Every structure is written in structure tokens, then in C-alpha cells.
Amino acid sequence: MTSTAPSVGALLRTWRERRGISQLELAGRADSSSRHISFIETGRSRPSKEMVLRLADHLDVPVRERNALLLAAGYAPHYAQTPLDDPSMGTLREGLERLLTGYEPYPAMVVDATYDVVAANRGIAMLLDSLPEHLLVPPLNAMRITLHPQGLAPRIRNLREWRGHLLAQMERQIALSRSAPLRALYEEVSGYPAEAGQQDAESEPASGEGAAYIALPLLIEHDGHLLSFVSSIATFNTPMDVTVAELAIETLLPADAATAKYLRSLGP
Numbered sequence: 675m676t677s678t679a680p681s682v683g684a685l686l687r688t689w690r691e692r693r694g695i696s697q698l699e700l701a702g703r704a705d706s707s708s709r710h711i712s713f714i715e716t717g718r719s720r721p722s723k724e725m726v727l728r729l730a731d732h733l734d735v736p737v738r739e740r741n742a743l744l745l746a747a748g749y750a751p752h753y754a755q756t757p758l759d760d761p762s763m764g765t766l767r768e769g770l771e772r773l774l775t776g777y778e779p780y781p782a783m784v785v786d787a788t789y790d791v792v793a794a795n796r797g798i799a800m801l802l803d804s805l806p807e808h809l810l811v812p813p814l815n816a817m818r819i820t821l822h823p824q825g826l827a828p829r830i831r832n833l834r835e836w837r838g839h840l841l842a843q844m845e846r847q848i849a850l851s852r853s854a855p856l857r858a859l860y861e862e863v864s865g866y867p868a869e870a871g872q873q874d875a876e877s878e879p880a881s882g883e884g885a886a887y888i889a890l891p892l893l894i895e896h897d898g899h900l901l902s903f904v905s906s907i908a909t910f911n912t913p914m915d916v917t918v919a920e921l922a923i924e925t926l927l928p929a930d931a932a933t934a935k936y937l938r939s940l941g942p
Contacts, residue, residue, distance in 0.1 A: 682726065682747035687715040689733045692849070703732040723749045736851050737919035738787075755916035758792055766918065767793075777925055779937040781903070787920035788855045789816040797926070800940065801826065801896065816924075817844070821863045831893040831900065837868060839890055891929045899936050902929040 680688075690700055697715070698708040706725070713719035714729075721729070726747050730740045741751035756763055774782045774795040781797030790813040791798075802810065806824050819825045821837055830836055844860045847853075889904040903926035913919035928934035 680746065681717050682721065682743055683715040683717045685743055685746055686726075686729055686733070689730075689735050689739075690715075693733050695733070700729065700732060704728050721747060723747070723752070727752060737913055738916045739851065741916070753914060753916050753919075756918075758917055763917075770923070773923065779940055780928060780934075781926040782924065783816065784921055784923050785816050786917075786922075787851075787853060788859055789818075790814065791816055792921070797937070801894065803896075815859070817859060817863045821866045823867050826894065827866070829895045831895065832891070834868060835890060836892055887929055892926065901933045901936065903927060903933065904929045 690697070695703075696708075697711045700706075701708045701711045704711075704725075705728075710719065711729075714721045714725075723744065726743050726749070727740065730743055735743065737753050738755075741753055744751055758767065770784055770793050774784070774793055777797070778795050779797055779800075781795065781801055783794035783798045784792050786792055792813075794814075802814075802819065805819065805826070809819055809822060809825050817840060820830075820840065821827055827833055827837075841860070841864055844856065844863075848857055848860060887902075887904065892903045892905065894901050894903070906925050906927060908923045908925075910918050910921065928937065
């Protein structure tokens with residue numbers, strides 16, 4: 675049995691259809707013609723390296739997959755994949771550490787494409803306090819720690835809603851990429867119990883004052899206190915390295931005054 679790798683044309687057609695864009699629309703965006711796009715997709719024309727990158731840009735193809743397109747077209751990868759511990763990444767690491775430290779006492783962390791935690795501040799360490807040893811063995815995985823029945827899940831008062839939000843987030847990422855490791859992680863964590871016995875937190879806001887949330891909050895217990903956070907995720911613009919492209923900085927912003935006051939009371 676033999677298998678043939680997909681051609682660059684077939685891959686580009688898949689990305690175009692995934693984005694819901696016609697050949698004519700893509701041609702207009704890429705300053706080409708629908709005839710030329712059709713020839714590329716059917717294999718009648720071999721696109722230049724510049725054309726592959728231009729089409730990938732207009733199709734919003736992830737950086738890792740742009741390298742795959744180039745390889746399928748017979749070209750060398752355009753984007754490096756530099757390990758985060760490489761000396762050349764020193765400035766980036768220092769900048770991330772400064773950002774995370776500056777956000778304290780509020781929780782913040784940096785994760786990679788499969789939600790492995792590559793950096794975190796003391797606010798995150800506070801939330802992970804007293805978790806089982808086997809969940810804290812590096813590399814820590816943010817999804818696994820959050821949804822595992824021995825992880826944070828029993829402490830999350832609105833687990834059903836927060837779990838649904840996280841799984842939907844992963845589903846969107848899987849739809850945008852062909853990541854087998856991400857799919858495997860999704861299959862694992864989506865199989866964890868959906869309920870952990872918490873009361874519905876909707877009737878008991880963290881502040882105790884009928885807080886109005888600007889976004890779906892994470893309501894989590896810590897040391898007898900009910901804390902409330904909203905999550906924000908930041909990524910790098912126009913990354914030129916696969917590793918950098920797949921990093922995401924997640925910050926948890928207190929969603930009420932009571933949570934902010936409690937975190938500040940913990941001190942350094």
C-alpha cells in the first residue's frame with residue numbers, strides 16, 4: 675500500500691473552501707485571475723514560491739501550514755521553527771517574563787499551540803496550589819489542568835459553562851488547522867466528566883452584589899473565597915517564526931472588586 679501526499683493545489687483548494695471563498699474572490703484579493711487559481715488547484719500550473727505565500731496570506735493559513743504548502747509545491751520552508759529555549763529567543767523570553775511579572779498579582783500565562791504552559795506567573799501558581807502531583811509534572815497543560823476531575827474542575831462553580839467555552843475554543847482552532855496533537859488533546863479533555871457537583875454560580879456572583887459581567891466569567895473557589903475572572907488572549911502580529919506564531923498570552927482579569935481586593939491582599 676502506498677499513499678500520495680496532497681499536492682499544493684489540493685491543499686490550497688481545501689483552505690479556500692474552508693474559508694468559504696470562491697476562486698474569483700481569491701483571485702481578486704491576490705491580484706491574479708480565476709483561471710490561474712483554477713490551474714493551480716487542478717495541478718495544471720505550478721505556483722511560484724511568492725504566489726504560494728501570497729495565497730496563503732489571503733487565506734489566513736497558519737504559519738506552520740504555510741511551510742507545508744511550500745513543501746508540497748517543491749520549495750523549502752520559509753518560516754523557521756526556533757525552540758523557545760534557543761539563545762536567539764532570549765529577548766522574547768525576557769519580554770514575556772517581564773509582562774507576566776508585571777501583571778501580578780493577577781494570573782497570567784503563556785501557552786503553545788497545544789496549550790502546554792511555557793511560562794506563568796505567581797497568580798497562576800496560586801490557583802494551582804494543592805493540585806495533585808501528577809497534574810503538575812512538566813509540561814503542564816492548561817486544558818488538562820482546568821478540566822481534569824482532579825484538577826481545577828471541582829473548584830469551578832460554573833464548570834458547565836466554562837467547559838463549554840473551552841471546548842468550543844478548541845473546536846475552532848482544530849477547524850483552522852490540521853493539528854493531530856490538538857485533536858488528541860480535545861478527545862481527551864472532552865471525555866472528562868462535565869459535572870463536578872458544584873452549585874450553579876449564576877445565582878451567587880463572586881462579589882455578592884449582583885455583579886454584571888462583561889464576558890463569561892470563570893468562577894473559581896480558592897481558600898474559601900469565590901473568585902471571578904474574565905479571560906483575555908493575545909497573540910503576536912505578523913509572526914515570522916512558527917514557535918512565535920503559536921504562542922498565546924492569556925491573562926485573567928478580576929471581574930469584580932472583591933476578587934481584585936483579595937488578590938492584592940495576598941501580597942508579593
